[in-house]
Amino acid sequence: MTDNATSGPGPHQQKRARAGFGYGFAAYGIWGLLPLYFVVLAPATAYEIVALRIVFSLVVCLLMLAVTHSVGRFIRLFRDGSAVLALTVAGVLIAGNWLLYTVATTTGHTLEASLGYFINPLVAILLGVLVLHEKLRPLQWTAIAVGALAVVIMAVFYGAVPWLSLGLAFTFGFYGLVKSRVGSRYPALITLTGETAMITPLALVAVALLGAQGQITLTSEGTGHFLLLLSSGVITAVPLLLFGAAAARLPLSTVGMLQYIAPIGQFILAVLVFHEEMPPERWVGFGLVWLAVVLLVLDAVRAPRAPRLPRR
Template sequence: MTNSKTGVLMMIGACTIWGFSPLYYKLLVHVPPLELLAHRTVWSFVVFAGLLAVQGRLGALRTALGTVRNAATLGLAALMISANWFLFIFSVQAGHVTQTSLGYYMFPLVSVLLGVLVMKERLARMQWVAVALAALGVAQLTWGLGAAPWISLILAVTFGLYGLIKRNLKTGAVVSVTGEVALLSGPALLYLGWLHGQGAGVFGSDAVTTALLVFSGLLTALPLVLFSGAAQKLSMATVGLMQYINPTLQFFCAVVIFGEALTLYHTLAFGLIWLALALYSGVSLTQERARRRRSMTSPAEAPL
């Protein structure tokens, strides 16, 4: 099997796990979101640290956390991803998976805006049109519902900021995420210890709940490992396009499996954002092909 085919399968696997993850969190609706987040953090650290230990790469984790600057950067990234995880868990349990789906559809375009505002990147005209269409979708949804889709917006912004913060880190994806959950595991363990001291913790209350809580570590780690492997084998444009599998499956879970209401305003918002993503992705693919053609043409072969 070629590298590209392996990469595609790995990317499909990662996005499928992420996309159907609301089914898992619905099974734990009796666990408060903050407690579930704490367990996810701790068990994720166990899995990631174990993986690095098997690979003989625990030294890379010490290096990643060895300087104040790196540790501060990972700490800030950890705050963003933990906020994102908490809101996602809360939204699934509260029956707002449609909004989480919308948020992850919006995330690529929020990342584009952050790139323009913070990194001073420049966009092509059609990319600006795509951003405007997405903004129009959010605006009409806000007007129609009488309130902004805060869950979608916060999910998109926190995930966008998370990517922006990690942009200049030299450490790999698995090492950096291990560092993040390592920083969060201390407070998480303290919270869980306090909770059980009050007699309120659910861990150990029954075998199924306990097993599901432990499984949260693998559910977090496996798709990230698959995604990291796919990113090394596929072009960035392909990775970007295939990431839409995740919110599409979340949308399927929300509407078909959970039976969440889909208003006309939601339909219009999704339509405008899908159109925006199609335009932006088309421009990105064209730009990447142009870069490839330029890189394949050496100065000596270039026409006079």
């Protein structure tokens, strides 16, 4: 009886797990609904949205550093040359990812954004093989092959390579790879602030150029539009904080499965709200990508059990 009583998670662990699921669903739910936010920011262009998002995100991050008394540790980050270089690269990658995502969702290509984030886990696994020389299990290889077939089918039969989807998947995949090199040395808030600070000068230059061309809508479309753009920093920071809270309470494999909430939400918005076209060829491509996702989920479920099989 003692073994049975101690083998399962206690009330405290169960409470933490329930909270973790709540935080995870909230984080990925917000990310899944972001297309609605970007659409209501019209007539702001994708370039203005991303540039202001970077600037306001830095403001929010600095305020959070002050509240958590982490300013000193953030300043010490700049003594670590390798970390500064990595975060600069990470900042450029995530800015590119944000720009592609915003362009997709503001120009009627939310389906391609959804596809990109369904493909992203496959890209992350592929980068693990090519860059980190990781060994894959059979189901992972099968998932990558099925995902590649989906891209080929869309390129050949739908008539266009899904460049936006691939761009989103690869920029975020490389971003995760770069961040993994510094994430173990510094808290998430420190690295987020660092990468945002590195690209803020570029964002300010973009704002200046857009302003010179008369393309800044921040102060020209009324109070509501101003507040919506101003809130971009909060909308960026809040799901990241929720994600961090979920990751601290749940196994990594569970968090990995929750990530599919965001592209599912984007897909539903694209089809039911934005009424984007889904011809048969695109359904086939999405179907193959979803099959690849199912294979990855099955592999993730089976993998933790593998080491315990010899004990029987």
